[in-house]
Amino acid sequence: MRTVRDASGTHYILLKESKDASLVRDPETGAERHVQNADLEPVDGESPLATAAGAVPDAVRTVVTAAHDDRALGLLVEVADRGPLSVHELLDSYDLCESDLHGLLAEFRAAGLLEEVDVTGRRGYDTTPTADRAVDALTDR
Known part of the structure; x- marks a missing residue:
């Protein structure tokens, strides 16, 4: 698999390639379709796994990257639920x-x-709108 793009700049994951057309998947929708090879070009340096991650909302990807374990994720959820909280309250x-x-x-x-x-x-902390969107999505609120 590899990442390709069409003339509009939309990135796809190339699933199968034949002589005239390729089967591609849109990572945001999951929809698969055939596209003429002439209408696609490879995206150098972009892993198909990174392209697949594009299906996850930006805010959620940020949390997944920043929260390294359950305690970290729990802290963010708690501040989202109870915040703003002072450092003293957190400790x-x-x-x-x-x-x-x-x-x-x-x-x-x-x-x-x-x-x-x-x-x-x-001194205290509160969540940003990005964190609020991510926590809402992750907790199905």
Whole structure:
């Protein structure tokens, strides 16, 4: 398999190739169709697996990449549900040491999932719209 694109720039996963036409799949819809080979060109440097990942909404891909384990994902869900939360509340509420908590918060900020906010005069965090969309999609809310 490889990634190809048509004249409009749409990327597809090439499934089968014959003399005149190829069977391609649209990663966003899953629809398969035959396209004339003359209407397709290879996309150099793009893995078909990366193309397939395009079916996952951007916000969800960001969370999947940033949340390395269940605790990290759980922290993001909790801030989405209960936030904004101060750092003090986060330390008191969950079984994370200070360095682990700050590491996760920094990763989520770098990924654009959390933002620093003031919570009753203390430094705290709240989710961004990207995180909210992802948590909604992941939790089927």
